[in-house]
Each structure stands twice: as structure tokens, then as C-alpha cells.
Amino acid sequence: MLSAAIELFASFFKIGVFGFGGGFALIPLMQQTVLGQHWLSPAQFLSAIAIGQMTPGPVAISATFVGFHVAGIVGAVAATLGIFLPSVLLTGALMATYTYVRRYPAFHEVLGAVLAAVVGLIAGVTWRLGVQAITGFVPAAIALAVAIGGRRFRVNYGLLVAFGALAGVLALRP
Amino acid sequence: MGTESASATRPGAWAYAVTCLKIGTVGFGGGYAVLDLIRAEVVERHRWLASEEFDDILAAVQLVPGPTTVNLLAAVGERVSGWASLVLGVAAVILPSFAIVVGLTSLYLRYSNAPIAIGAMAGLAAAVIGLMVAVTLELGRDVRRDILHWAIALVAFAVVAFTTVNPIWLIVAAAAAGGIKLALRRH
Incomplete structure (x- = not known):
């Protein structure tokens, strides 16, 4: 249990350090680790992201699901500390230095290139998980409605996720 | 840091944590909705920061990995009352979601069939x-509209969609490409 907790902490800490580009940028990195370690199946990973999206907090909280699944409440705490600790440490470091960092043009050049990679990564993981999740007309219609609602009409993400759950109960129940 | 702030009052770490707890409880949906909520609390309600100062910090935290809301609240906490607010604020904003996920995961494990x-x-x-x-x-x-940036995005897409290469390497490689491009332009 303890070794599992340490491994969860270390894995999610590494993900947190490289998660440039906001909360969703963590999803491709989490997917790689969580499926690679066989901590969750692809379907369970989608559930983890969905449950993360059903909370008031950032989607990174999906790490808590993974930790709980692997090693109970101790695992949940370890994974949560791991994913958020880099934010705390690096934001603290930024606040001490950012007046200098921000004026340094190399930083923007590098960050622009990283953002391009992040967009590609999120698109890639969407493709990979989409193949699993979009199994017919109804899931495709739900995904399309959510994409348009979120992008075009700026509907609250929490409401969109609730809509998905309701539509699933009504139309995708076995 | 923060002595030049326009705000009149400074929260203690606990007062800041209480505000973060509130944001972490009612901030359903993420994204813009939460950023607006944080601005309403920090700038309009409590007047801990001037609006321009808030925008400045919001731009700066894009440089840091991790969820924008968490980084923003960490940075605002550090700015208005130091490290204790940074740490307690982050813990407070995550706590409600942590409890919800633990609860939902227990239900999920029991009823997923x-x-x-x-x-x-x-x-x-x-x-x-x-x-x-x-x-x-x-x-x-x-994403900047040029060949380098679109090529990076396309390679990143293909690698994640069709291979099991660790995406961390792509982030490192993209950062290196950005650095090399800058170095070439200077010489």
C-alpha cells in the first residue's frame, strides 16, 4: 500500500511538472501513465475524467479517482498531493521571479512552441479516447452537442457534463 | 512582494483560505466561469487586488504548468499575504472536489455494473x-500560424493518437524547437 502510494505520488508529480497549458493539458500525460501502468482501463479512465469534470474544482482532480482506485484513500491523497504540488512550488517560484521571466523573450518563444505541442497532444488523446467512447450514433450526437455548446455558446462545462450523464441514462442504458 | 498593491486591506491566510474554499465549492464547470468568479471575489468583493494587477497575474500564471485556477489562486495568495496563503488557499480550493471525487469513486466502484x-x-x-x-x-x-508551430501540433497529435511514446518527450522537444528557432534568428 505504501509503495503504491509513493509510486502514485511520484507519477502524478511528474505529470504536474510537465502539464503546461492548463488543466486539460494534463489529460494526455495522465492517459499515458495511467493506461501504461495498467492502473485503469480506457473506459475507466474516461470515467475518471468525467468524474473530475463533475466537481467544482479543476479536471486534474481526476488524479484522485485514479489514486482511490489503485490504493484506497491513502492512494487518493498521494495522487492528489502529487498532481497539485508542482503547481504550488512553481507558482511560488514564479511569483518571486516573474517580473524578470516575463520580459525574457526566449520564454515566450519556448512557451509558444510548447502550446502548439499541447494542442496536438490534447487532440491526439481526444482521438484515442474518442475511438473508445464514440461507439454509435447516440454517443456521437452527445459529443457533438457538447462540443458546439462549449465552444460556440460557452455553456458551463458542468452543465454540459450533466447533460451527457442524463442523455446517457435515457438513451445508452443497456 | 506585493507592497506596491493598490488594495487597502490584506486578508490573513485563514481569511484567504475561506474565500478559496468558497470558490472551490461553487466553482462548478471550470474554465471561464471560475475565472469570472475568482475575479468577482478577489477584485470586486474584497478589493485585495486592482483589476490590472489581477490581469497581470492571470497572464503570468500561464507560464506555469498545472490547472490555471489553482495556479491563479496560489499566485494571488502569495501576492496578497505570502506563502501561508498560497499553500492554504490551494488546499482549500481543492478540498471540496477531493471529497466529491472520493465519494463518487466509492459509488462508482460499488455500482458500476x-x-x-x-x-x-x-x-x-x-x-x-x-x-x-x-x-x-x-x-x-x-497557436501561432506558421509552419513550425503547426508541424509541432501535427506531430504531437500523431504520436499520442497512434503510438505509446510518453508525451512528456514531445513537450521537451517542442520547448527545444522553440529555443533553437530563437537562437537561429539571433545569429
């Missing part, structure tokens, strides 16, 4: 894919 749960999870999975499409398009707007 019930037909209603299977239907709900299938609908949720489809909705998450839709959200990720929306996020990709949203972030894609900010």
Missing part, C-alpha cells in the same frame, strides 16, 4: 470527448 450507471458513464464519456474537442479548438486559436 448497474444499468443506470453504465448508461450515465457512457453518456459522460461522450460528453468528455465533446468537451475535449471544444478545448482543443479553444487552445488552437492561440
Whole structure:
């Protein structure tokens, strides 16, 4: 249990350090680790992201699901500390230095290139998980409605996720 | 830091944590909704920061990995009352979601074979894919329109979609490409 907790902490800490580009940028990195370690199946990973999206907090909280699944409440705490600790440490470091960092043009050049990679990564993981999740007309219609609602009409993400759950109960129940 | 701030009052770490707890409890949905909520609390309600100062910090935290809301609250906490507020604020904003996820995961592990749960999870999975499409398009707007940046995005897409290479390497490689491009331009 303890070794599992340490491994969860270390894995999610590494993900947190490289998660440039906001909360969703963590999803491709989490997917790689969580499926690679066989901590969750692809379907369970989608559930983890969905449950993360059903909370008031950032989607990174999906790490808590993974930790709980692997090693109970101790695992949940370890994974949560791991994913958020880099934010705390690096934001603290930024606040001490950012007046200098921000004026340094190399930083923007590098960050622009990283953002391009992040967009590609999120698109890639969407493709990979989409193949699993979009199994017919109804899931495709739900995904399309959510994409348009979120992008075009700026509907609250929490409401969109609730809509998905309701539509699933009504139309995708076995 | 922060002595030059325009604000008149400074919260203690606990007062800051209470505000973060509130944001972490009612901030359903993420994204813009939460950023607006944080601005309303920090700038309009409590007047801990001037609006321009808040925008400045919001721009700066994009330089740091991790969720924007968490980084923003960490940075605002550090600015208005130091490290204790940074740490307590982050813990407070995460706490409600942590409790919800632990509760939902317990339910999920117990009832994931019930037909209603299977239907709900299938609908949720489809909705998450839709959200990720929306996020990709949203972030894609900010990608610079040149061959280098589109090539990086395309390679990143292909690697994640069709191989099991660790995406961390792509982030490192993209950062190196950005650095090399800058070095070439200077010489």
C-alpha cells in the first residue's frame, strides 16, 4: 500500500511538472501513465475524467479517482498531493521571479512552441479516447452537442457534463 | 512582494483560505466561469487586488504548468499575504472536489455494473470527448500560424493518437524547437 502510494505520488508529480497549458493539458500525460501502468482501463479512465469534470474544482482532480482506485484513500491523497504540488512550488517560484521571466523573450518563444505541442497532444488523446467512447450514433450526437455548446455558446462545462450523464441514462442504458 | 498593491486591506491566510474554499465549492464547470468568479471575489468583493494587477497575474500564471485556477489562486495568495496563503488557499480550493471525487469513486466502484450507471458513464464519456474537442479548438486559436508551430501540433497529435511514446518527450522537444528557432534568428 505504501509503495503504491509513493509510486502514485511520484507519477502524478511528474505529470504536474510537465502539464503546461492548463488543466486539460494534463489529460494526455495522465492517459499515458495511467493506461501504461495498467492502473485503469480506457473506459475507466474516461470515467475518471468525467468524474473530475463533475466537481467544482479543476479536471486534474481526476488524479484522485485514479489514486482511490489503485490504493484506497491513502492512494487518493498521494495522487492528489502529487498532481497539485508542482503547481504550488512553481507558482511560488514564479511569483518571486516573474517580473524578470516575463520580459525574457526566449520564454515566450519556448512557451509558444510548447502550446502548439499541447494542442496536438490534447487532440491526439481526444482521438484515442474518442475511438473508445464514440461507439454509435447516440454517443456521437452527445459529443457533438457538447462540443458546439462549449465552444460556440460557452455553456458551463458542468452543465454540459450533466447533460451527457442524463442523455446517457435515457438513451445508452443497456 | 506585493507592497506596491493598490488594495487597502490584506486578508490573513485563514481569511484567504475561506474565500478559496468558497470558490472551490461553487466553482462548478471550470474554465471561464471560475475565472469570472475568482475575479468577482478577489477584485470586486474584497478589493485585495486592482483589476490590472489581477490581469497581470492571470497572464503570468500561464507560464506555469498545472490547472490555471489553482495556479491563479496560489499566485494571488502569495501576492496578497505570502506563502501561508498560497499553500492554504490551494488546499482549500481543492478540498471540496477531493471529497466529491472520493465519494463518487466509492459509488462508482460499488455500482458500476448497474444499468443506470453504465448508461450515465457512457453518456459522460461522450460528453468528455465533446468537451475535449471544444478545448482543443479553444487552445488552437492561440497557436501561432506558421509552419513550425503547426508541424509541432501535427506531430504531437500523431504520436499520442497512434503510438505509446510518453508525451512528456514531445513537450521537451517542442520547448527545444522553440529555443533553437530563437537562437537561429539571433545569429
